[in-house]
Amino acid sequence: MMRLFRVELRRLWWRRVTWGVALLAVVVGGITVALGVGSAQPPTDAEIAEAEGYYAQELEWWEESGAEQVAQCEAEQADDPDPAADYRCEDMAPRLENYLPPTVDYFPDDADRAWMTEAVSDGVDGTEGTDPRVAEIQGSFWHGWSGLPGTVPATWFLLVLALVVGVSFVTAEIGAGSLGMWLTFEPRRRPVFLSKTLAVAVGVLPVVLAGWVVVVGGLYVVHAAFGTVGEATAAAWTEVATFTGRLAVAGALAGVIGVALGVLLRHAAAAIGVAAGAVWVTSALFVGTTELQRWMPGTNIDAWLRGGATYGVTVVRTGTDGVPYQEWVERAVTQGQGGLYLLGLAVVLGIVALLVFRRRDVS
Known part of the structure; x- marks a missing residue:
């Protein structure tokens, strides 16, 4: 043989x-x-400056209309027939990183994976029929993109x-x-x-x-x-x-x-x-x-x-x-x-x- x-x-x-x-x-x-x-590649100085400009404009608009947007979001969440629904109304405020070009690390850090685990857990906890291992799997190292x-x-x-x-x-x-x-x-x-x-x-x-x-x-x-x-x-x-x-x-x-x-x-x-x-x-x-x-x-x-x-x-x-x-x-x-x-x-x-x-x- x-x-x-x-x-x-x-x-x-x-x-x-x-x-x-x-x-x-x-x-x-x-x-x-x-x-x-x-x-x-990390963002260049020019890209950072451009992102800061867009962020400043959005922040100015948010200071005027943010409270109204949050209230509308909370009302829509309250009307949702799913009692576990979470529209994340508290996270609607603009953030500078949303305007920067995406830059990723070779090894995603714990913070990058933590938000994913938390987001999945929010949809899992208390949801009948959902496997509790889902949050752990989707928040693990190799499930990053x-x-x-x-x-x-x-x-x-x-x-x-x-x-x-x-x-x-x-x-x-x-x-x-x-x-x-x-x-x-x-x-x-x-x-x-x-x-x-x-x-x-x-x-x-x-x-x-x-x-x-x-x-x-x-x-x-x-x-x-x-x-x-x-x-x-x-x-x-x-x-x-x-x-x-x-x-x-x-x-x-x-x-x-x-x-x-x-x-x-x-x-x-x-x-x-x-x-x-x-x-x-x-x-x-x-x-x-x-x-x-x-x-x-x-x-x-x-x-x-x-x-x-x-x-x-x-x-x-x-x-x-x-x-x-x-x-x-x-x-x-x-x-x-x-x-x-x-x-x-x-x-x-x-x-x-x-x-x-x-x-x-x-x-």
């Missing part, structure tokens, strides 16, 4: 497709870094590349007929399948990690040049290390799923299309509608990568006056569920593919 694994791993990295995908992963990382350059946490969506493309490596490794051999020839030298199909699967699971790690290292290192250099690194604490770097580990596991499982789909569908375009279509269709059909969102691939991948995910459903409530109204309720999906979901998906598809591979003609 180990001899077959070493042979398959060498064959995987002899393929130009694997090297091309690895290069593409680096390019994706570079593009992600380039997109983050603008937001890493700026700095390094804002690059999480780019890692999805790295997982797609891992899947492509697994699919192409199998379908290319099936299409060229070399797999049938290989089985004449090694007729035991189960070791052949398992060695290919293991080789892909290990072989895709450099592809996924290369792109992620470019993102982590490149963005750090950019933010350090502008002095916007933020709080580079040991806890922050620990978050980066644990995320890297979760990404590596997800990449390996994506490669395994790619091998299984390649064996089952035999054509690269069909396998990749089915995988992409499954994620897109399930996300599009069930977003904001039913509790089935909990079991969608996209939700669980996000939960595994970010350390938890949330989704929302609309439920009907009855106000104190007896009038029904709709309310948005948040649910939580834990990191553990996301990991078990990905592992279970890879294992089930792998077993089905192995059973098919042992009986199907591959010539």
